[in-house]
Amino acid sequence: MAKMTASKTQEEQWMVQNQVFRIYDLVYRLPPHAQSVNFELRRDDHIEYLTRSLTQLGPNFTVLDANRPWLCYWIIHSIALLGDCVDDNLESDAIDFLRRCQDPNGGYGGGPGQMPHLATTYAAINALLTLGGHKSLSSINREKLYSFLLRMKDTSGGFRMHDGGEVDVRACYTAISVASVLNILDERLTQNVGDYIISCQTYEGGISGEPGAEAHGGYTFCGLAAMVLINEVHRLDLPGLINWVVFRQGIECGFQGRTNKLVDGCYSFWQGGVAAIIQRLHLMIKEQLGLSSTFKFDCITESDDDSSDTDREKPMLEGLNNNGYNFIKGSKGMRPLFNSMALQQYILLCTQEEAGFRDKPGKRRDHYHTCYVLSGLSVCHHCNVKEAETPPLPKDVMGPYSNLLEPVHPLYNIVLDKYYEAHEFFARL
Amino acid sequence: MNQKVEFEVEEEEEERSRIPISERPEWADVRPLPQDDGPNPVVPIAYSDEFSETMDFFRAVYLADERSARALELTQEAIFLNSGNYTVWQFRRLILEALSVDLREELEFIDQIAKNNTKNYQIWHHRRWVAEKLGSNVASNELQFTGEIFSQDAKNYHAWSHRQWVLQTLGGWDDELAYCDELLQNDIFNNSAWNQRYFVVTKSPRLGGLEVTRDSEVAYAIKAILTKPENESPWRYLRGLYKNDVNSIANDPRVASVCVDVLTNEKECAHALNMVLDLLCNHYQPSIELKNAIDALSDNSDLELAKKVCSVLQLVDPMRANYWEWRKTTVPARD
Ligand SMILES: [Zn+2]
Numbered sequence: 001m002a003k004m005t006a007s008k009t010q011e012e013q014w015m016v017q018n019q020v021f022r023i024y025d026l027v028y029r030l031p032p033h034a035q036s037v038n039f040e041l042r043r044d045d046h047i048e049y050l051t052r053s054l055t056q057l058g059p060n061f062t063v064l065d066a067n068r069p070w071l072c073y074w075i076i077h078s079i080a081l082l083g084d085c086v087d088d089n090l091e092s093d094a095i096d097f098l099r100r101c102q103d104p105n106g107g108y109g110g111g112p113g114q115m116p117h118l119a120t121t122y123a124a125i126n127a128l129l130t131l132g133g134h135k136s137l138s139s140i141n142r143e144k145l146y147s148f149l150l151r152m153k154d155t156s157g158g159f160r161m162h163d164g165g166e167v168d169v170r171a172c173y174t175a176i177s178v179a180s181v182l183n184i185l186d187e188r189l190t191q192n193v194g195d196y197i198i199s200c201q202t203y204e205g206g207i208s209g210e211p212g213a214e215a216h217g218g219y220t221f222c223g224l225a226a227m228v229l230i231n232e233v234h235r236l237d238l239p240g241l242i243n244w245v246v247f248r249q250g251i252e253c254g255f256q257g258r259t260n261k262l263v264d265g266c267y268s269f270w271q272g273g274v275a276a277i278i279q280r281l282h283l284m285i286k287e288q289l290g291l292s293s294t295f296k297f298d299c300i301t302e303s304d305d306d307s308s309d310t311d312r313e314k315p316m317l318e319g320l321n322n323n324g325y326n327f328i329k330g331s332k333g334m335r336p337l338f339n340s341m342a343l344q345q346y347i348l349l350c351t352q353e354e355a356g357f358r359d360k361p362g363k364r365r366d367h368y369h370t371c372y373v374l375s376g377l378s379v380c381h382h383c384n385v386k387e388a389e390t391p392p393l394p395k396d397v398m399g400p401y402s403n404l405l406e407p408v409h410p411l412y413n414i415v416l417d418k419y420y421e422a423h424e425f426f427a428r429l
Numbered sequence: 430m431n432q433k434v435e436f437e438v439e440e441e442e443e444e445r446s447r448i449p450i451s452e453r454p455e456w457a458d459v460r461p462l463p464q465d466d467g468p469n470p471v472v473p474i475a476y477s478d479e480f481s482e483t484m485d486f487f488r489a490v491y492l493a494d495e496r497s498a499r500a501l502e503l504t505q506e507a508i509f510l511n512s513g514n515y516t517v518w519q520f521r522r523l524i525l526e527a528l529s530v531d532l533r534e535e536l537e538f539i540d541q542i543a544k545n546n547t548k549n550y551q552i553w554h555h556r557r558w559v560a561e562k563l564g565s566n567v568a569s570n571e572l573q574f575t576g577e578i579f580s581q582d583a584k585n586y587h588a589w590s591h592r593q594w595v596l597q598t599l600g601g602w603d604d605e606l607a608y609c610d611e612l613l614q615n616d617i618f619n620n621s622a623w624n625q626r627y628f629v630v631t632k633s634p635r636l637g638g639l640e641v642t643r644d645s646e647v648a649y650a651i652k653a654i655l656t657k658p659e660n661e662s663p664w665r666y667l668r669g670l671y672k673n674d675v676n677s678i679a680n681d682p683r684v685a686s687v688c689v690d691v692l693t694n695e696k697e698c699a700h701a702l703n704m705v706l707d708l709l710c711n712h713y714q715p716s717i718e719l720k721n722a723i724d725a726l727s728d729n730s731d732l733e734l735a736k737k738v739c740s741v742l743q744l745v746d747p748m749r750a751n752y753w754e755w756r757k758t759t760v761p762a763r764d
Contacts, residue, residue, distance in 0.1 A: 008583070009618035054471050061474045065484075066514040071472040093469040100465055112465040113488055115516045164519045166554045203627055203669025209586070212593045212632065214624040216586065239759075243703070246752040247661065253748075259620040259661050261584065289759050337752045 009260050016262050019361045020252040023349050039348050039399030041377075042355065046370070047084050049355035050075045053367060054090060066110030066117075069101055069124035074371035076127045080415040081374045081405045086131075095136050098124045106141060106148030116148055117162040122174035129181065129414055129422040137425045146184045149175050157192025168209045169200050173222030180229045181412055181419070183321045183426040190320065194232035197223045201236055204259060205244030215244060217257040217270035224274055225411045228281075231323050238278070238285045245274050246337050253339070254346035254360075255376075264359045265351035266369050268343055268376020269413070275338040276379045276410040282333030324411050325423055328388050336383040344380045344398035347373055375413055378405040388416060447479060450486050455499055461485035462492060480510050491520050496527035505538065512542055518551045522558060532559050536567070540574070547578055553587040557594055568599035576608075583612060584621040593628055602633045617653055623662045627669055643670050651687045654700075658691040664700040668707065679713035692722045697745040702738055709735040710761060735760040 006014070027038045054075050064071060072094055079086060086094065100112040101124055107116025108124035128136045152159045152175060159171040172193050179185040199211040200223055206215025207223035224241065227233040248255050248271045255267035278285075286292075316326045351357045356365030357373035381404055382388075384396045388409075394401045409419040450456050463485050466473065476484075487507045490500040504521040507514060525535060536559055543552050560567050572595060578588040596602055606629050612622035630642040639646075647670055653663035667687075671678035678684055685708055691701040705723070709715065715723075715734055723734060726741045739757035743750045 007616040007618050009616050013618075055473070057472055057474045059475045059477055061472075062476060062480055062511055063513055065474060065476075065480075065511050066516065068472050068474075075472070089469075090471065093467075094471045096467050096469070097471045100467055100470075109516065110514070112467075113462075113492075114514070115519060117515060161550075162515055162519065164522060164558075165515060166550065166557075202624065203672045204624075204665045210590055210593075212597075212628045213590050214586065214621050242752075244665075246749050249748055251748070258584070259665060260618045261620070290761065291759060334755065335751055337749075337755055339748050339751065342748060 012262060013260075016360060017252055020263070020346070020350055023361060024345070027349055036399070039403075041348070041399065041403040041405075042352065043082055043402075045355035046357075046374075047079060047082055049365075050079050050367070050370065051086065051090070054086065054094070066114060067120065067123075068111045069098060069108055069120040069127060070110075071367055072098065073123040073127040073130070074367040076130050077413070077415070078367070078371045078374050080130050080418060081378050081408070083406055091131050091133075092135070094131060095128065095139055098128055099139050102139075102141060103148070104144070106144030106146070106151075115162050117165070118149075118152060118159060118171050118174040119161060121145070121148070122178050125178045125181065126412065126414055130418050132418050132421050134425075137422060140182065142182050142184055142426075142429065145178070145182065146189075149179055149184075149189055153189065153191075156196050157194075158196035159193075167196075169197060169207060169219045169222045169226075170209065172197060173226040176226045176229050177412055180321060180324050181414070181422060181426070183429060185229070185321050187320075190230045193230060194227060194235055197227055197232075198235050201241070205237065205240035205242075206248075206258075207236075207241075214258055217245075217248060217255065217267045217274070220245065221270045221273050224277055228277060228327055228411055229323050231320065233281060234284050234287070238281060238288050241274075242278055242285070242337060245271055245278075249338055249343065252346060252350070253342035254350065255338075255343070262360065263346070265347065265357055265376070266359065266372035268347055268351075269372040269379065272338060272343060272376040272379040273410050273413065275336055276383055279332040279334045279336060279383065280327060280330055285334075324409065327411060328409050328416070328419070331386050338383075340380040340383050340396070341398055344377065347377050347380075348399060348403075374405060375408060377403075378408050379410065381405055382407040449479075450482055450503075456486065459486060459489050462488040464488070483507050483510055487517060487520075491516070496524045498528065500524055501528065501530070508542065512546045512549050512552060515551050518555050522555070532562050535559050536563070536570070543574075544578075547582060547585055548587060550587065553591050557591060560595065561598065565599045568595055568601040571595040571599065572601050579612065583616060583619050586621075589621050589625060592625070596628075597632070602629070602635050605629045605633065606636070613653070617657060618660055618662060620662045620665075623666050627666060639670065646670050647681065647683055651683060654687055655690065658695055658698050658701060661700055664704060668704065676711060679708050679711045684708065685713065685716060685719055689716075689718045689722050692726075696726055699742060699746040699749075702742050702745070706735060706738045706742070706756065709738065710759075733760070 027035055076086065076094065098108065101108045101120070103109060103116040108121040109116050110120045125140065128140060151163070152171070154160050154167045156167060158167045159175040160167045161171045175189065176185065176193065179189050197207065200208045200219065202208050202215040204215040207220040208214055208216055209219045220241070224233065224236065227236055248267065250256055250263055252263040254263040254265060255271040256263050257267050257270065350361050351359070351369070351373050353365045357370045358365045359369050381392050381397050385392050388407060392404065397404050407416045408414060409416055412419060451461070461482065483503070483506050487503055490503060501521065501524045504517050504524065507517045525532065539552060539556050539559065543556065546552055560571050572592065575588045575592040578585050596605060606626070609622050609626040609629060612619055630636060630646055631639050636642050647667065650663040650667040650670070653660065654667070667684065668678065684704065688701045688705050691698050705719065720734065723737055723741070727737045729737060729740055732740065736757050739753045742753040746753065
């Protein structure tokens with residue numbers, strides 16, 4: 001059936017894998033001090049690279065001219081993950097710029113004067129929430145945004161990216177995510193979205209962009225997060241999804257996006273985020289496995305005296321819009337099912353550049369990878385604590401403890417403090 | 430989100446001799462509209478003069494909703510400068526409709542840019558729009574076009590989605606199973622081709638669905654597994670063939686038997702052990718051969734078989750040690 005010579009997939013895989021192993025080998029053969037430097041997060045250099053990009057970008061970025069809110073989000077979110085924030089002037093400039101991207105009839109476009117688009121709307125909202133503060137949060141026209149979301153609703157139950165645009169799982173996630181975090185999610189928006197997303201769970205266990213397509217890390221994150229936010233995650237085959245996602249972490253220690261594809265740093269978040277979300281779905285998973293709810297999983301490393309079922313006794317806020325809040329306030333009932341240390345090793349040794357992060361050795365840094373590699377690293381740091389706010393133990397953080405990043409809300413990928421501030425702000429509206 | 434690819438900065442296009450729009454007589458009546466970037470924009474891009482001017486004129490015609498031949502021409506120039514601008518594409522579609530342009534020419538236009546921008550959402554979406562309007566007589570053209578993409582990049586996500594859409598909307602199923610086989614002959618690790626095969630055997634109106642195709646597909650997957658047991662794709666495919674009927678996977682003796690065969694030669698094959706675990710969790714009554722194969726891997730004779738498999742997996746597949754440990758806790762009680 002197959003030829004005796006190596007296939008293209010194998011050749012490419014071996015090349016990358018050898019390159020990665022060479023790096024590990026090199027680092028682990030260094031004397032202790034020289035070795036430890038390699039595991040340090042070059043925090044200041046990253047912040048400088050990011051901040052500079054906020055004020056100037058070269059002509060090569062013209063290809064991203066319809067994605068400028070994304071650039072804002074990738075940069076501002078990365079800075080927030082690193083525990084820093086932009087100065088007052090830049091903050092005010094960013095709010096002003098995003099205001100110009102906001103369409104008079106709701107939603108945000110890729111730049112001033114462009115049509116509103118769901119993906120850039122998600123990016124703009126997440127950037128504004130990460131900036132935080134009254135001026136930023138109140139610059140969002142929620143009423144108009146709601147009507148934009150309704151206009152993007154497709155008869156299939158899914159959403160289309162823009163007027164006349166494509167329908168896919170990304171569009172569903174970005175629409176549901178912004179509606180949820182802005183406290184404007186309702187039944188008209190959620191109607192049949194769940195049907196669309198479950199029709200995208202493939203025979204492999206992961207989720208595809210459209211029904212019939214191949215299971216993919218980015219879409220699996222989008223589909224899973226959206227299903228949690230609309231409270232329909234029990235409709236997915238969770239054991240199948242878990243089995244698929246854990247197998248995406250390969251011998252190079254990082255995640256791949258699809259079966260038999262190459263490792264790529266950005267999947268540290270797309271797949272790592274899926275793994276993080278799973279940790280809080282223990283009750284649902286138990287139910288799907290037909291295990292009694294009194295059954296103890298014995299899965300939390302620390303003294304797991306209190307059973308995961310105690311979350312049921314925690315005060316839950318009512319209503320569709322609080323699914324994201326209740327989710328993060330609940331405890332993790334399961335240990336991480338991926339290998340956090342291995343992933344941190346791939347991130348620190350293979351994707352970190354002098355400043356910024358990349359997909360894999362041999363590729364060049366960019367803001368997208370910087371954002372999602374850092375988001376994935378944050379997931380790694382915080383995956384072993386039971387409650388969202390608890391600081392991790394030194395053993396959870398590879399390299400010096402000063403590498404520690406801010407925790408995120410994994411359903412929105414917004415830094416947790418900023419999420420709480422926004423939740424409180426919009427709950428009152 | 431597969432979006433990265435769209436964001437990767439591409440080589441700049443080579444200089445073309447170009448007359449500025451402001452010097453073209455047919456544009457004399459239009460006042461260009463600059464971008465409203467504000468006094469201190471963030472993420473400001475150092476646009477070339479050509480780009481700025483083209484977009485200033487584009488904004489003017491877009492705002493005036495001018496659906497004219499010159500506006501169509503202009504959208505083409507704008508797309509050449511940044512094929513990711515969905516607003517330009519959407520406006521172009523409005524113009525194409527208004528002017529009733531022959532869409533076969535549009536398909537040629539897309540061909541020109543698509544080959545260098547195979548990972549751009551907008552181009553593929555536009556192509557779908559055009560193909561839908563042209564109808565079933567472009568089905569073979571579209572299948573051929575995606576085939577050309579696959580000869581360079583056999584796992585191109587957008588191209589596969591487009592191909593599936595073409596098959597379902599415009600038809601052309603006849604040779605699709607053979608096409609999947611051809612791609613898998615070239616590269617048995619190509620998971621996109623496996624996924625397409627699954628799509629065909631479950632959805633093709635020619636084949637009668639999974640009930641009819643399952644038997645031969647199980648044989649196909651098993652043959653692939655025996656060739657390269659480390660290849661995850663056919664294992665997932667095999668499991669997928671029983672997706673809505675998990676009990677019968679345990680009743681198909683070929684599944685357990687391929688696991689035993691593989692484990693006999695490759696004791697540490699995680700995919701085979703993963704499959705054994707699934708079988709045992711689905712009430713499979715293990716054969717003597719399977720029991721012996723597992724016992725040969727583990728000396729912990731106290732554990733029940735499924736848990737024993739988990740323990741073996743923890744050792745042979747340390748990357749997923751946490752996962753196998755968890756699986757051990759979820760093994761259903763024996764009935
Ligand atoms: Zn990537």
